[in-house]
Amino acid sequence: MRVFYLYILSSLVISQIIGQHRSRFEYSTKDSLLTTYDNAGNNTERIKALNNLSEVSKFIDVVKANEYALKASHLAKQTNSTKLLGFAYYHLAETLFLMGKTDSANNHYHMAEQIGKQLNDKYLQAHGWAGKGLVYKKRGIQNQATKYYLQAIKAFKQEGDLLNLANCYQNYAGLFYGALANRNYFYEYNKRALNLFQKLNCLSGVGHVYNNFAIYNHIFGDHHKAINYGYKAYYLFKKIGDLHGIGVITINMGEFHKELNNLDSALYFLKESHSINSSILNADFLVNLMESLASVYFLKKDYQKAIEYNLKGIEYHNKYKLGIIIVANYQNLANIYDTLGNIPLSNKYLKLSYQHYKKYAEQNAQKQITEMQTKFDTEQKEAEIKLLGEQNKVKESNLQRKQIQVYASILGIALSLIFGIFIYRKNKQTQQLNCDLKEKNEEVNAQAEELLATNERLKELDAFKENMTGMIVHDLKNPLNSIIGLSDSRINTRKQKTIHQMGTQLLHMVENILDIQKYENSNVQLNPGDYGCIELLKASLEQVHMLIAEKRISILLQQDQDFILHIDYEIILRVLVNLLTNAIKFTPTGGEVRLEFEKTEQNKQNWIKIWIKDNGEGIPTDKINTIFDKFSQAGVKSSGRAKSTGLGLTYCKMMVEAHGGTIEVQSQEGEGTQFGFTVLSTGQKQIEAKPVVVTHEIAKNTTFQLSDEDREMIEPILKLLQNFEVFEITEIRETLKNIPDSNTLKPWKDALESALYACDEDQYNFLTQS
DSSP: OHHHHHHHHHTTTHHHHHSSSSGGHHHHHHHHHHHHHHTTTHHHHHHHHHHHHHHHTTTTHHHHHHHHHHHHHHHHHHOOOHHHHHHHHHHHHHHHHHOOOOHHHHHHHHHHHHHHTTTTOOHHHHHHHHHHHHHHHHOOOHHHHHHHHHHHHHHHHHHHHHHHHHHHHHHHHHTTTTTTGGHHHHHHHHHOOOOOOOOOOOOOHHHHHHHHHHHHHHHHHHHHHHHHHHHHHHHHHEEEHHHHHHHHHHHHHHHHHHTOOOOOOOOOHHHHHHHHHHGGSSSSHHHHHHHHHHHHHTTTTTTTHHHHHEEEHHHHHHHHHTTTTHHHHHHHHHHHHTTOOOOOHHHHHHHHHHHHHHHHHHHHHHHHHHHHHHHHHHHHHHHHHHHHHHHHHHHHHHHHHHHHHHHHHHHHHHHHHHHHHHHHHHHHHHHHHHHHHHHHHHHHHHHHHHHHHHHHHHHHHHHHHHHHHHHHHHHHHHHHHHHHHTOOSSSOOOHHHHHHHHHHHHHHHHHHHHHHHTTTSOOOOOOOOEHHHHHHHHHHHHHHHHHHHHHHHHHOOOOOOEEEEEOOOOHHHHHHHHHHHHHHHHHHHOOOOEEEEEEEEETEEEEEEEEEEOOOOOGGGGGGGGSSSSSSOOOOTTOOOOOOOHHHHHHHHHHHHHTTTTTTEETTTTTTTEEEEEEEEEEEOOOOOOOEEEEOOOOTTTTOOOOOOHHHHHHHHHHHTTSOOOOOHHHHHHHHTTTTOTTHHHHHHHHHHHHHTTOHHHHHHHHOOO
């Protein structure tokens, strides 16, 4: 997966690396251009020198290159040099792209293209199209990238620009790397690029094609062939002194050797890449280099170095706002601290990894869907307006023809000769109108076919999104099952119970997504058996034990009678856990949740209706009718916590109805909510009547009787503890070690540790302020 991402990165910058075919002469060219600029006799010469300075400087000092291009654009505006302004925008876009500012880069590529269009300058337009293809390729929007690359290829062919044509071939080939079905396209367009680069003796371009073949062979499992191509590229870049090429290939070679467990070779190449001036590589490469170094050091068990490079990668991410690559850094840190036995820090980074992954996945999916939907809506409206205009023209034509016929009839009574001539001419006009109308109808039909094709592309995008979601959650299941198994509740420590509870909760969310995808278009396959109702309810409470403890919720469970339920145990247990999780989430701290059940009759069968009632915020009236829809939510909690996926209630409705039952919700804002669902019962279970049991995990704001001597002893420690947040577990535990053992202090100390592992901020503040 890492090499797959590096392939995208390396192919994205090739046009900027080999565009001018001058790797060995950049420094000397820059000096001569500075001299040209200083001695320029007019603004036109100065602008040209600044544009060229930006071009040759971008892989030496990208920030300085950006300044040159910006200065060129200001000077071109002042002197009304439109064409030079277009090229200044193009060079500015390239530096912005290398700095990781993709949206701004795309805007400047577009402005360069528009100036080229205004001046009918195909060469400038082609550069704008190639740049936009580069941006859409990085965004993963393949159809837009294809559109702009094909336009650029056609223009560069017409202009006879073989170097940029080879460059476009290579970038276009990169769109076909991801599947065996497209392998022929990948090789075909890379081969075309290679032939042109060899014909032009552009060794830098040849080296980058070898790099592409190396990564592609590695993706499809031919590791030794990948390394052979990698060495070819490496020695070529060394020969011509292409520092950027060396920086790219050494990262890839490091990854190749790491996959084959040649850790010393991997470290050799990655260190060489790191030794190159960091301004040679763009921000994406720097972050990937840090993560690669960290992963190799982790495999070599040099955990301090691994931590150092992961933190450096996170620093680059926060500086350049690069996106989803930060997830790998957080996952690596979680693994390192787990290996070192520091479970609190491991949990912290695992949580950050999940939060960033969820954030970027939702943003990217929503962005693509919104773009496609907007385009489709716009095209559809334009087609409707066009069609309406044609219909109005037809109506006007028909009305005009009728009026003419009436006038012709009146005139024919007196002037038959004139009438004949007039009718003849009008028939000719009508025939022409009909021909025009036929052509217009053909145009409308063609537009309708285009709309249908666009709709099919939207369906393909939706299917891609569903498949991608399925792949992601499937990949999450295995590590989650490992976490749950390794933290089994039979090992009775607070840390492992916390990990086990949180892992189980996250696994339920993943399984909700999988089951909804799986069963939306097919029947649910049940595995029913007979189980006691109270046994089922207690099992569900055990799975949300952590949430109950965290918010000190009182659980009132009806136990005065019991019934036998005919259900698929695992499915209905998950339905109860989903409903309980919602109830606890929307119930205030110290609130109350009731579990009740009652016997009902439906279609001459005995059913049990199970109720989950809370005294929380309630659901707004306008949300009640959509509460069971996919991704629907009643609103954000006042605590400010992030929204959930909105799939839990969808799963509940689907599974209850699969059992033949029904589910309902009753709620009033400010007075709480109750969910009830029915399941089939095969009889009543005889039990000894018991009173209602109240479950309350942690007593709220317990008062501890401490002597004056104890209070005086812990006063300095309390001041230290008040400076920590409840999630800073490691620091707090180190501070607690300074508390002497005594019978009077132990209950207070135990309560404080319980608040820590439950992440109970209110209880922690209460105990440290006492």
